[in-house]
Amino acid sequence: MSRRDFLAKSGAAVAGTALAGTAAAQSAAPASDTIRWRMASSFPKSVEVLFGTADLIARRVGQLTGGRFQITAHAAGEIVPPLQVLDAVEKGTIECGHTAPYYFIGKDPAWAMGTCVPFGLNSRQYNAWWIHGGGEKLFNDFTRESGVVSLLAGNTGSQMAGWFKKEIKTVADLKGLKFRTGGMGGQVLTKLGVVTQQLPAGEIYSALEKGTIDAAEFTVPADDERLNLQKIAKFYYYPGWNEGGAALSLQVNAKAFDALPDAYKAALQTASAEANTWMQARYDALNPAALKRLVQGGAVLRALPPAVMDACFKANTELMAEASAKSPAFKKMYEHMVAFQRDQVAWFRVAEGGFDSFMTRAKI
């Protein structure tokens, strides 16, 4: 899920921002009065699952408070451009934003820990790390320094590796490949000779047609389907090792959050927790049929060869060391996460993995 995936509509900040006042001022209202917040999503309404997750949080908070805590969810670009959501929350222009924290690794690689790193935790393991493993506290210790509270609020699950015009048979096939991808996954591929670039989602098809790029990754079948890439880059590779489970979160201005009555804090936390699983379940429910339609439409499913996976894994190990050298906050969280992950993987190999792998060969 490249940071530029959803930028099409985000030309400029929309008028009205200057009128907003600060979040802290609004939330200082007494508990009995109505509190009104604005939530900016980094995603357009057309990406139904992602925007729907933000919208669910807003609606639930309204229901939970009998309409006394009103949050309106705004699509990307309506108040601020998608990649300025965090800045706007930090400044208090908006009280909260629903986004993927790894969009902000330019500020500090540690923001990646709020979404994923390549070869990181899967969706369920991320929940365990966040809720019971100490992840929530660690990440919030970091984001509080920017004046932001982070509430886990969504996951895509393992993504696909992307659409390729030609088959990838060896590591050498990556050399010089012009690939529309970004983030830390893109940085890994750069080490293997891939020429990465970022493009708005709406320009991918024509770039593949013109040969400006050879390959492109987006997210999961339910979203990928709308790009129609099976017509032009039919090899559809998995798994998305760069995003084994990509978490979203609700970034909340810390002053605004701290000023909320306890019941409203609980409403925001509980609604975000519900939305977290709602989003993963939604993708899980939509992906199978979307994948079938893609294959019927010409997509050719391919697993990345083990040697390519191994090369990406090795390059990622280097990248993680570089990011750790650059950012003490990244280093602290990454080491904590990896220790947790080792245990998780060992356990998932047993009951969960044993059950799942039997079911893949059972004739149900």
Added chain:
Amino acid sequence: MSRRDFLAKSGAAVAGTALAGTAAAQSAAPASDTIRWRMASSFPKSVEVLFGTADLIARRVGQLTGGRFQITAHAAGEIVPPLQVLDAVEKGTIECGHTAPYYFIGKDPAWAMGTCVPFGLNSRQYNAWWIHGGGEKLFNDFTRESGVVSLLAGNTGSQMAGWFKKEIKTVADLKGLKFRTGGMGGQVLTKLGVVTQQLPAGEIYSALEKGTIDAAEFTVPADDERLNLQKIAKFYYYPGWNEGGAALSLQVNAKAFDALPDAYKAALQTASAEANTWMQARYDALNPAALKRLVQGGAVLRALPPAVMDACFKANTELMAEASAKSPAFKKMYEHMVAFQRDQVAWFRVAEGGFDSFMTRAKI
């Protein structure tokens, strides 16, 4: 997770039940007044994760309503015995109960669909079926006939297959095996010559010692650890094909639920949704260290041989047909679930399975 796992403390209904009045009478109070509900758990406080899930729901609802909707969570036996939770909710003796619906397959096999059937959905797939696949509506259409609303509220994930004194190398090794297990998994094993029996958790060790039983299954390492069975039946088998993901739910008296103000309905729903993922994450966080300690203490991990898994799968297919013939409600939900499952398994084979299986061999 046998239905008798947690019965030790449940001798008799506890005094006080007769004083309760009906749930409907209590919840008819105006929204501005305090509403007080009692929640009966089917589990003792000592099973920390299971009782903790009920307690989280009760606490969250209190926080969300500023203390105006007060629910007290009671451990198994405090108000009603663990296996009478559903009856008590139906009658309105208590307003709600936190339990595993498959404990009530004696009433109708269809209750299993609220927890799991053998070789059914894993935890994440169950969420997708329930939240977005139509499962919640189907199951509630069924439970509403008993005057009960069901809210999904927890999952154990894939369980272990149990503790065995001797290795299970062939299907023939199951013949005559005295196995402490129950539910539909037990019915499957009966078809393969296993002699199943139910025992309270506290009596398992001595039954193994005396030779009254040869094997016993409980739940997952985090719970299994307290039974100390590695000393007496060291072969610890996986996967728990009988419970690939066991869901719990909050069973709510329908009249009491329908009489709630909308904000309190939302509080109950959202808190249950949060607790659903909280519980799975808690087991995921605890199991790895518990499994390590068990292995260090003498447990010998073993995968069930493929031929044994296949035989159980075949016997389960017969059992599902028998249950479908017996109960139209089971048939309707089971067929719906299996169709959903086929798609899920096909999709999980791709990105999710591809990612997870690489990670099991990666040197993280």
